[in-house]
Amino acid sequence: MSTDKATRRQAFALGAIAVAIGIFVGEITSNFHSAWKTPVDSLGNWIISVIPHFLESLAITLFRTHDKGFLVATILLVALLLGGLAGDLLLQGKRKFAFAIVALETIFGAFTVLARPHAGVTAIAPSLTSGLAIAMILYFVLGRVKPKLPDANSLTQVKSRRQVLKFAGGASVLGGLMLLTGQNVKIHGLNLIKRLAVKLPTATHPLPPLPVDPALTIPGLSSLITPNNQFYQIDTAINAPIIDVDTWTLSINGLVRNPITLTYADLLKRPLFELDDTMSCVSNPVGGNLVGNARWLGCRLDDLIREVGPLSSADQILSSSGDGFGAGFPLNLLDGRDAMIAVGMNGQPLPIKHGFPARVIVPGLYGYVSATKWVTNIELTRFDVKQGFWISRGWSQLGPIKMESRIDYPIDGTTIPAGKFRFAGVAWAPLSGIASVQLGINGLWKDANLGPALSGTTWRQWWFDWDTTAGNHLVEVRAVSASGELQTQAIADVSPNGASGWHTIHIRCK
Numbered sequence: 001m002s003t004d005k006a007t008r009r010q011a012f013a014l015g016a017i018a019v020a021i022g023i024f025v026g027e028i029t030s031n032f033h034s035a036w037k038t039p040v041d042s043l044g045n046w047i048i049s050v051i052p053h054f055l056e057s058l059a060i061t062l063f064r065t066h067d068k069g070f071l072v073a074t075i076l077l078v079a080l081l082l083g084g085l086a087g088d089l090l091l092q093g094k095r096k097f098a099f100a101i102v103a104l105e106t107i108f109g110a111f112t113v114l115a116r117p118h119a120g121v122t123a124i125a126p127s128l129t130s131g132l133a134i135a136m137i138l139y140f141v142l143g144r145v146k147p148k149l150p151d152a153n154s155l156t157q158v159k160s161r162r163q164v165l166k167f168a169g170g171a172s173v174l175g176g177l178m179l180l181t182g183q184n185v186k187i188h189g190l191n192l193i194k195r196l197a198v199k200l201p202t203a204t205h206p207l208p209p210l211p212v213d214p215a216l217t218i219p220g221l222s223s224l225i226t227p228n229n230q231f232y233q234i235d236t237a238i239n240a241p242i243i244d245v246d247t248w249t250l251s252i253n254g255l256v257r258n259p260i261t262l263t264y265a266d267l268l269k270r271p272l273f274e275l276d277d278t279m280s281c282v283s284n285p286v287g288g289n290l291v292g293n294a295r296w297l298g299c300r301l302d303d304l305i306r307e308v309g310p311l312s313s314a315d316q317i318l319s320s321s322g323d324g325f326g327a328g329f330p331l332n333l334l335d336g337r338d339a340m341i342a343v344g345m346n347g348q349p350l351p352i353k354h355g356f357p358a359r360v361i362v363p364g365l366y367g368y369v370s371a372t373k374w375v376t377n378i379e380l381t382r383f384d385v386k387q388g389f390w391i392s393r394g395w396s397q398l399g400p401i402k403m404e405s406r407i408d409y410p411i412d413g414t415t416i417p418a419g420k421f422r423f424a425g426v427a428w429a430p431l432s433g434i435a436s437v438q439l440g441i442n443g444l445w446k447d448a449n450l451g452p453a454l455s456g457t458t459w460r461q462w463w464f465d466w467d468t469t470a471g472n473h474l475v476e477v478r479a480v481s482a483s484g485e486l487q488t489q490a491i492a493d494v495s496p497n498g499a500s501g502w503h504t505i506h507i508r509c510k
């Protein structure tokens, strides 16, 4: 390899590393004030807000819940490449171009920060420190290199640059550690500790203790209650906000006679009730995992709405979280069902990822039209004036959860021993509940055994022992609701209002 090539490669690497360090500096700076956002975060959120809908849907289809990780990775990659380019330009003596790239990156980062709702001018501080760090590293390490390469002298430069690279690598690792500790412990630590210190009151009339879970003895069956750390998670935000429970408030306003604002303490003082409810994402495909069952604790939403006194013109309850997410459902769906402002999930204060300090839960509705996490505002409004986050992105305005059933065990495409085998899964049919579940093998249907029914809006586990013969088999499942409806066989895609069809798997017995 010629020295020329080696040097250019190193200049490129150094430029990229300068950007990496700059990004860390931005992340660390962002910890100094809760309103300061990192450039990467802001850029990500900005892209999410302007990206054409078809691309967004494509990303979600391709990467499922990893779409945000992919976005962040792409941003980082592009930033690093631009840094590399700047390093290379510097080496060639094209200083103006090199620093113009850094300046543009910085200005663009700052722009996306300011594009966020309620961003003060000081919020660009992390972008500035980040840009400054990149510019300084480039200037002091590469900026004074004489153009025209290579010559005898450049070899010594290469050597010293190698040391610089080592130093920069070490600095990146150190920066990464600082980032992790800074982000998770130093600044947010207090809010996390405050959450740990929360003592939730008990419900006025607690539900009976949970029955013995059939999943304890049935291989592969989903547990009756989904543990918090296994509950699926869907957010538009890149990082779950870590809210200070002492300053958090929930306002209920809009087309109402008496708007109110509640603190966390106010919420906990209200009568609390428990609700067993299965929540599903509209993006859950047939047989998918974006569904979970929990015992929620909270206060009645209909009581609160009654207290504020909606005007007759209001037809929508639109909750939002202050990070751009909003979810709305018809006011007349508060028809006596146990909609709640939830503060507890399976005996714990809501986990940060699932909406601490409070979220909305409306039995029978997909999360995207109802279940706002980190909720700070509930507005009584009209569908023809305002809509939730996903509605303008091609998803249906109404989102009742469709009846579904799923085969948990065995998994599609596996080989099982011929003979007696216990098939197992879950089924849900809000609001009425599940009356029966049928398992079909090669078109022959049999009624499965059912697990406990916690409520009309929770899933029910099912299982069935089938004597299988050797060979390839087609296994299907379908449910019948307590109101007598057979689960539809019609296949529907998740968009615009939820998937339908019978979950079907292929297995081999031998």
Ligand SMILES: Nc1nc2c(c(=O)[nH]1)N[C@H]1C(S)=C(S)[C@@H](COP(=O)(O)O)O[C@H]1N2
Residues within 6 Å of the ligand: 231, 232, 233, 234, 235, 236, 237, 280, 281, 282, 321, 325, 353, 354, 355, 366, 367, 368, 370, 371, 372, 373, 374
């Ligand atoms: N603030 C906020 N709340 C939100 C969302 C979101 O992106 N941001 N996603 C919604 C969607 S689409 C679903 S399916 C549920 C998922 O809740 P979970 O992450 O607790 O499972 O939350 C809803 N609430």
Ligand SMILES: [Mo]
Residues within 6 Å of the ligand: 234, 280, 281, 282, 283, 366, 367, 368
């Ligand atoms: Mo969702």
